[in-house]
Amino acid sequence: MAEGFFEYRGLPLVRKGAELYYGSMGDNEVVMLQVAAKKKTGDVEIATKVRMYRMLTDESVPVMERITKTAEKSSLFEALDLAHDWIA
Numbered sequence: 001m002a003e004g005f006f007e008y009r010g011l012p013l014v015r016k017g018a019e020l021y022y023g024s025m026g027d028n029e030v031v032m033l034q035v036a037a038k039k040k041t042g043d044v045e046i047a048t049k050v051r052m053y054r055m056l057t058d059e060s061v062p063v064m065e066r067i068t069k070t071a072e073k074s075s076l077f078e079a080l081d082l083a084h085d086w087i088a
Contacts, residue, residue, distance in 0.1 A: 009084050020076075022083045025057050029068065031083035035076070050079040054086050 005012035014021045023030035037049035054069040069086060073079040 008080055009088070011084070011088070013080075022080065023087045027057065027087070029054055029056055029087050031055070031086055033076070033079050033083065036072075047076040047079075048074060050074075050076055052079050052083060054083075 005014055007013060008022065011023050012021075018035040020033040020035075021030055022033065032053045032055055034051045034053075035047045035049070036051050038045045038047050040046075050073045052069075052071045052073065053067050056066040056068060058066070071079075071082060073082060
């Protein structure tokens with residue numbers, strides 16, 4: 001049985017290491033989130049700096065020209081909230 005992607009507010013959220021991709025690759029844009037800094041609280045690591053890049057999914061566009069918007073947030077929740085506003 002194939003498993004689906006984890007979703008946040010109805011859109012796919014996929015993690016690869018310190019990067020998360022929010023949105024569907026079938027849409028025009030997705031948001032890449034990079035965890036740039038984190039701190040340990042008890043047994044859990046919490047993101048304290050998240051860089052965000054709204055990107056076109058069109059592979060015919062050169063890589064550096066795919067980025068349409070950038071931002072930086074101090075928590076993953078704030079970053080996901082803004083990412084949803086960017087592409088929803």
